Amino acid sequence: MRGRAAGARHRDRGLRVRPGRAPWILLLPAFAGAAFLVLPLAGLLVRAPWPDMARRVTEPEVLSALWLSLWTATAATVLSLLLGVPLAWLLARTEFPGRRIVRALVTVPLVVPPVVGGVALLFVLGRNGLLGQYLHAWFGIGIPFTPAAVVLAQTFVAMPFLVVGVEGALRAADRRYEEAAATLGAGRATVFARVTLPAVLPGVGAGAVLCWARALGEFGATVTFAGNFPGTTRTMPLAVYTAMQSDPEAALVLSLLLLGVSLAVLAALREKWAFVR
Amino acid sequence: MTGEAVLDARLCVRRGDFELDADLRVGSGQVLALLGPNGAGKSTALRALAGLEPLSGGHVRVDGRDETTTPVERRPIGVVFQDYLLFPHMSALDNVAFGPRCRGLSKAEARARAAELLDGMGLAEHARARPRQLSGGQAQRVALARALAARPRLLLLDEPMAALDAGTRVDVRAGLRRRLEEFDGATVLVTHDPLDAMVLADRIAVVEGGRIVQQGTPAKVARRPRTPYAARLVGLNLFRGTAEGTEVRLADGGRVRVHEAHRGTVLVAFPPRAVALHRERPQGSPRNVWRLRVDSVERFGDQVRVHLSGQPPLAADISPAALAELGLSPGEAVWASVKAAEADCYPA
Numbered sequence: 140m141r142g143r144a145a146g147a148r149h150r151d152r153g154l155r156v157r158p159g160r161a162p163w164i165l166l167l168p169a170f171a172g173a174a175f176l177v178l179p180l181a182g183l184l185v186r187a188p189w190p191d192m193a194r195r196v197t198e199p200e201v202l203s204a205l206w207l208s209l210w211t212a213t214a215a216t217v218l219s220l221l222l223g224v225p226l227a228w229l230l231a232r233t234e235f236p237g238r239r240i241v242r243a244l245v246t247v248p249l250v251v252p253p254v255v256g257g258v259a260l261l262f263v264l265g266r267n268g269l270l271g272q273y274l275h276a277w278f279g280i281g282i283p284f285t286p287a288a289v290v291l292a293q294t295f296v297a298m299p300f301l302v303v304g305v306e307g308a309l310r311a312a313d314r315r316y317e318e319a320a321a322t323l324g325a326g327r328a329t330v331f332a333r334v335t336l337p338a339v340l341p342g343v344g345a346g347a348v349l350c351w352a353r354a355l356g357e358f359g360a361t362v363t364f365a366g367n368f369p370g371t372t373r374t375m376p377l378a379v380y381t382a383m384q385s386d387p388e389a390a391l392v393l394s395l396l397l398l399g400v401s402l403a404v405l406a407a408l409r410e411k412w413a414f415v416r
Numbered sequence: 417m418t419g420e421a422v423l424d425a426r427l428c429v430r431r432g433d434f435e436l437d438a439d440l441r442v443g444s445g446q447v448l449a450l451l452g453p454n455g456a457g458k459s460t461a462l463r464a465l466a467g468l469e470p471l472s473g474g475h476v477r478v479d480g481r482d483e484t485t486t487p488v489e490r491r492p493i494g495v496v497f498q499d500y501l502l503f504p505h506m507s508a509l510d511n512v513a514f515g516p517r518c519r520g521l522s523k524a525e526a527r528a529r530a531a532e533l534l535d536g537m538g539l540a541e542h543a544r545a546r547p548r549q550l551s552g553g554q555a556q557r558v559a560l561a562r563a564l565a566a567r568p569r570l571l572l573l574d575e576p577m578a579a580l581d582a583g584t585r586v587d588v589r590a591g592l593r594r595r596l597e598e599f600d601g602a603t604v605l606v607t608h609d610p611l612d613a614m615v616l617a618d619r620i621a622v623v624e625g626g627r628i629v630q631q632g633t634p635a636k637v638a639r640r641p642r643t644p645y646a647a648r649l650v651g652l653n654l655f656r657g658t659a660e661g662t663e664v665r666l667a668d669g670g671r672v673r674v675h676e677a678h679r680g681t682v683l684v685a686f687p688p689r690a691v692a693l694h695r696e697r698p699q700g701s702p703r704n705v706w707r708l709r710v711d712s713v714e715r716f717g718d719q720v721r722v723h724l725s726g727q728p729p730l731a732a733d734i735s736p737a738a739l740a741e742l743g744l745s746p747g748e749a750v751w752a753s754v755k756a757a758e759a760d761c762y763p764a
Contacts, residue, residue: 322493326489
């Protein structure tokens, strides 16, 4: 008690130990870094043709690109969840020969330039590709230059984000709960569905958000594998790039729209699940 | 043990330098406590029984059926884990219904059984609560209900009292004892607290260094411990020595006179309160008298425990008034005496 009273007295007199002042050698680059990240976006806002805005964002080409972007990014995220969560489970919870190699290969798309990914997809799934030729010959399916190709390109680039995030969450989860479930008679599938998955749901959510954001912004792999056809494969990033060639102001409008939509979606998700820490 | 054992196991587990080798037999309705210090292998034994730890040898039989290689999820077991490990995203009811559901009951049947069990535990109004809303004692009862819900034949409890604060322990322990008495399968309980073992178990197995060093009823273990660890747990002075008639020559030096005559290697035990301390050498009735040195003095309940070094090294409990009268301080020499009738002697 006496110690606490003494502490209070010290606080009243302003005698509490203060951390040292932040040094300039760190502060200056920190401010410069923040400015570098914020200013270009602020520039978008300043230069935007605001009076014209409502009309320009409701043009049919813009709306179709936006709609295409939103649904393909969502489809790519769903596909990534369906394939990526089991993959993350396999990497985190099982031991098999070559597991480390598989893990390394799975994360390769994180470091490979997306355009290289696009080329690779084309040579595998293209009409003359390793698998594509059979798809075409046997089923008459041609993937390149369709919305499906957009989804595949986005999935290729974005899924590793989800896998890495979910695997981390699985490794961090307390495995004793899985043991408890097993002693209660739950097989591995039941343990996964009823104990493991609920425990790592925040991690899955965070991974899905990251994956969706990455898919929404995908450019290189998409333009290479799916092309740039208005209405079918011209997503927002491609529309921005195309507009930039002829009408920079239109590119500005599209950029702002993309920025606004992605921020709105992320904010809504954050509010709902508090995924982003 | 007489009759059919529900649990009959020999557990051999080797992990690095550590080796567990233990024989366990528990009858119907019986509770066996594995009592031992940290790292003795008691939790490993429990995990091996559950199938969570692979055996390097031995067997596990429950009701005569060999379960040695049965996967965890198909063993007739229920486990209460140390921190209870209630699933945080499920209500108490769904936690309890989890087991029956996994064993093939419909959702409605599983929930009905869970509700009935929770009701029996006095937790009907907490059925919809999440685990973090429950007190420690309530969480323990939910964990017990969850372990019993799938009607196991072997119930395993890992330090069931460790997560509770001291204030609630007495009540919770008594409640747990009552519920264990109602269970007709075999129960194995792991604890490092002798009080838990004494109150909850019918038999105690003292585990040290991966071996069972003593097994018997709580009363027997408490009265006649066989190792210094067990003696310390039950608060006795314990010595090993060689008896010739009523005199025992101690292995570490010194002699103790006992009441009954023995021959060969024996253990001698007496409680610290049987030791009297004197400034002058005491005279009179046949007793043991030693000249010892005061090591330390500490409070022990309403008594004072005096640790003495010499031959033999002892603990003595005296009243604070006696301490003041003797004016003892560490390093001083003192006379200690114990009546021969107070020293229990038994074969080692």
